[in-house]
Amino acid sequence: MTARVLISQIMHETNTFSRLKTDLDSYRRRYLLEGNAIASFFRGTRTEIGALLEAGERFGWTLVPAIAANATPSGTVTAECWDKLSGAVLTAARDLGPFDGVVLALHGAMVTETADDAEGDLLERLRRIIGPRVPVAITLDLHANVTDKMAANANAIIAYRTYPHIDQHERATQAAELVRGAIAGEIKPRCVAARRPLLKGANGGITQDGPMVDLLARADRYENSGEALAVSIHAGFTWSDIADTGPSVAVTTDGANPRGRAIAEELMDRIWTTRDERTVRLLSLDEAMAIARRPDASGKPLVIADTTDNPGGGGYGDTTNLLRAMLDAGLRNACFAPICDGEAVEAGRRAGVGNRARIKLGGKIDPAFGAPIEAEGEVIRLTDGKFVHDGPMHKGTVMNMGPSMLYRLGGIDVVVSTNRLQVTDHQVFLSQGVDPRAKAVIGLKSSHHFRAAYQSLAREVVVVDSGSLCSPDLTRFTFRKLRRPIWPLDPIG
Numbered sequence: 438m439t440a441r442v443l444i445s446q447i448m449h450e451t452n453t454f455s456r457l458k459t460d461l462d463s464y465r466r467r468y469l470l471e472g473n474a475i476a477s478f479f480r481g482t483r484t485e486i487g488a489l490l491e492a493g494e495r496f497g498w499t500l501v502p503a504i505a506a507n508a509t510p511s512g513t514v515t516a517e518c519w520d521k522l523s524g525a526v527l528t529a530a531r532d533l534g535p536f537d538g539v540v541l542a543l544h545g546a547m548v549t550e551t552a553d554d555a556e557g558d559l560l561e562r563l564r565r566i567i568g569p570r571v572p573v574a575i576t577l578d579l580h581a582n583v584t585d586k587m588a589a590n591a592n593a594i595i596a597y598r599t600y601p602h603i604d605q606h607e608r609a610t611q612a613a614e615l616v617r618g619a620i621a622g623e624i625k626p627r628c629v630a631a632r633r634p635l636l637k638g639a640n641g642g643i644t645q646d647g648p649m650v651d652l653l654a655r656a657d658r659y660e661n662s663g664e665a666l667a668v669s670i671h672a673g674f675t676w677s678d679i680a681d682t683g684p685s686v687a688v689t690t691d692g693a694n695p696r697g698r699a700i701a702e703e704l705m706d707r708i709w710t711t712r713d714e715r716t717v718r719l720l721s722l723d724e725a726m727a728i729a730r731r732p733d734a735s736g737k738p739l740v741i742a743d744t745t746d747n748p749g750g751g752g753y754g755d756t757t758n759l760l761r762a763m764l765d766a767g768l769r770n771a772c773f774a775p776i777c778d779g780e781a782v783e784a785g786r787r788a789g790v791g792n793r794a795r796i797k798l799g800g801k802i803d804p805a806f807g808a809p810i811e812a813e814g815e816v817i818r819l820t821d822g823k824f825v826h827d828g829p830m831h832k833g834t835v836m837n838m839g840p841s842m843l844y845r846l847g848g849i850d851v852v853v854s855t856n857r858l859q860v861t862d863h864q865v866f867l868s869q870g871v872d873p874r875a876k877a878v879i880g881l882k883s884s885h886h887f888r889a890a891y892q893s894l895a896r897e898v899v900v901v902d903s904g905s906l907c908s909p910d911l912t913r914f915t916f917r918k919l920r921r922p923i924w925p926l927d928p929i930g
């Protein structure tokens with residue numbers, strides 16, 4: 438008899454300090470798919486759902502996809518939105534079962550108006566419906582804040598091992614394989630998680646250098662030796678004010694095995710002792726502009742990334758400080774993306790392509806992070822803002838920037854979008870008619886994911902602190918629900 442397996446994806450990294458509530462429209466702007474629409478959107482993509490569709494065919498499963506939903510990181514998810522997203526999975530579990538297994542692609546740092554630990558809440562309610570025996574494997578983002586409730590209600594936790602995240606397909610394949618083994622009665626996966634009084638660590642999860650390199654090598658060895666079925670290392674997502682925020686390790690073993698707890702604690706000890714290690718130094722805007730003004734003979738662009746207004750961490754995407762610094766520095770042959778400002782796109786549409794206009798650009802969501810730029814520019818191009826990712830991240834999937842405008846301010850071609858998005862792909866520029874490889878300077882909003890596409894084309898990459906919402910300076914935030922004492926906010930030890 439073929440196994441019936443429930444699959445779904447619900448993704449959100451919730452920055453609880455953001456003013457922007459996350460509702461169903463936030464999901465519709467990225468994707469919110471149900472039923473048959475899920476397979477047609479994801480088939481052939483290097484994503485979790487793409488991998489699960491392939492695994493389902495390989496294993497002869499009858500797959501039941503309930504929902505696939507993703508929204509750009511933003512503030513707390515509304516109760517109505519969470520009811521809809523979680524309800525899709527729970528209703529399918531109740532009405533379309535019985536199921537032999539479940540694989541869910543989750544983020545692990547989602548906070549809603551009714552659940553600080555949204556993923557733990559979902560898994561607990563799912564478990565009540567399907568009972569204790571049905572194997573449930575979940576994939577998580579490397580920036581998950583993993584709770585004991587997640588570990589207790591999932592049989593297996595499998596986090597990305599890459600940042601930039603480019604191994605979604607591989608991790609979901611691993612999750613499906615564990616569920617296959619569990620359905621066949623070959624293994625009985627059980628999961629535990631460990632934390633420390635740590636709000637941040639593991640070098641923010643960067644996997645090219647720093648402590649994650651050694652941590653992941655150890656995780657690989659434990660998996661390859663068979664001591665563990667899966668070892669997941671999570672750097673955590675700092676700007677989520679819940680009790681359990683911070684780095685964690687989840688270990689999945691065959692049967693409840695004290696070795697799982699020992700491995701998790703050993704790896705957490707390493708995260709604790711390396712908590713101060715950083716491989717990226719943030720520059721001030723002045724330092725970055727000094728580099729941008731240097732003569733260059735390489736013919737390659739300088740890439741300047743603003744980590745503090747990274748929409749991928751909940752930044753508003755409309756702050757102006759980096760763009761203003763580039764304008765004030767008089768940079769020529771430069772490009773910038775994005776300023777997320779639908780009103781400005783609409784003003785550009787009214788002005789018309791080829792015309793000059795004085796458009797109030799950005800700085801509208803929280804003026805504390807920089808005033809709007811008000812200068813005359815030229816409307817170069819207007820598009821629907823849709824493109825297909827062709828870089829290593831999200832390859833093959835559609836991105837919807839919403840109505841978008843290419844706006845030339847001085848020597849800078851600025852991509853203005855309606856929807857918020859992080860720059861992870863060349864197509865953010867190429868789809869708007871700008872070749873970033875031909876530019877002398879590229880300004881963009883991202884912390885680290887941009888490197889997947891931009892590191893190799895750059896003569897140099899610098900990351901700046903423009904003073905926006907995703908600041909690494911944690912003294913700017915008031916945490917109310919976070920467990921205390923915790924490093925680096927409190928003296929420990």
Ligand SMILES: [Zn+2]
Pocket residue numbers: 578579580602
């Ligand atoms: Zn992440």
